[in-house]
Amino acid sequence: MSALLEVTGATKRFAGVTAVDTVDLSVGQGEIVGLIGPNGSGKSTMVNLVTGDLMADTGSIRFRGEDITALPAWKRARLGMARSFQMIRLFRSLSVSDNLLLAKHAGMETTLGDSLMGRAAAREEEERLRVRARELLAWFELEAFADRPVGALSIGQQRMVELARGVIADPTLFVLDEPAAGLSPPNVDRLIVLIRRMRDEFGMAILLVEHDMRVVRDLCERLVVLDSGLKLAEGAPAAVTSDPKVVEAYIGT
Numbered sequence: 001m002s003a004l005l006e007v008t009g010a011t012k013r014f015a016g017v018t019a020v021d022t023v024d025l026s027v028g029q030g031e032i033v034g035l036i037g038p039n040g041s042g043k044s045t046m047v048n049l050v051t052g053d054l055m056a057d058t059g060s061i062r063f064r065g066e067d068i069t070a071l072p073a074w075k076r077a078r079l080g081m082a083r084s085f086q087m088i089r090l091f092r093s094l095s096v097s098d099n100l101l102l103a104k105h106a107g108m109e110t111t112l113g114d115s116l117m118g119r120a121a122a123r124e125e126e127e128r129l130r131v132r133a134r135e136l137l138a139w140f141e142l143e144a145f146a147d148r149p150v151g152a153l154s155i156g157q158q159r160m161v162e163l164a165r166g167v168i169a170d171p172t173l174f175v176l177d178e179p180a181a182g183l184s185p186p187n188v189d190r191l192i193v194l195i196r197r198m199r200d201e202f203g204m205a206i207l208l209v210e211h212d213m214r215v216v217r218d219l220c221e222r223l224v225v226l227d228s229g230l231k232l233a234e235g236a237p238a239a240v241t242s243d244p245k246v247v248e249a250y251i252g253t
């Protein structure tokens with residue numbers, strides 16, 4: 001069976017630096033894969049190549065059996081890809097629930113969707129989304145904050161909003177770029193539980209970029225390690241994190 005996501009030989013250069021250098025990466029249906037490596041090793045760039053926020057210089061990307069190498073981010077989102085950002089990107093002055101409703105619309109191209117569906121169907125879809133947003137706010141224990149502006153929430157709560165915002169699009173693959181960044185240890189514990197439940201209950205695969213080793217060891221079935229843009233190691237978390245090459249790359253930073 002072919003993988004859900006299959007990146008082959010991805011390369012991305014910026015002036016003077018090869019941020020990602022001929023990297024292969026696959027994610028299976030419902031799998032949780034960790035992408036780790038020291039600061040500046042190319043993790044965020046790799047994630048951006050997967051989601052289409054950056055275009056690869058060379059290499060190819062297949063998702064759900066389709067060649068998506070040349071597709072822009074919004075088309076990849078439509079095919080079932082969601083992401084979160086290392087630096088939280090939410091509409092800070094809008095309420096938590098409006099952030100969720102807008103997330104879904106962004107992937108749907110509302111105006112076009114409305115005219116194709118007809119107004120009654122569009123209204124029905126709108127209502128379905130409101131119900132789903134309420135369900136997800138409960139799932140992420142955010143109900144009490146539904147009408148508050150996102151900017152008034154703690155970082156931990158904002159991270160939860162980002163996750164809910166991805167989940168409402170019902171993705172097949174959710175790409176998370178350092179979701180534990182800035183979280184207190186108890187919030188990291190909670191995040192680990194929620195990410196595992198997201199996979200188990202919603203069946204989505206997860207590509208997880210994370211600096212916190214505890215998070216990847218607890219959650220991931222497989223790890224891919226980058227160092228200076230190159231794939232340094234790949235395999236089961238216990239084996240990879242005790243690999244002398246990997247230990248050295250981390251100590252070297």
Ligand code: ADP
Nearest residue numbers: 014015017019038039040041042043044045046
């Ligand atoms: P990581 O997420 O692992 O910390 P990044 O993918 O952000 O690493 O960065 C990898 C390398 O590419 C770094 O040397 C970084 O400085 C460089 N880089 C990333 N984005 C850009 C950009 N937009 N322009 C120029 N250089 C960049």
Ligand code: MG
Nearest residue numbers: 043044045086
């Ligand atoms: Mg990064």
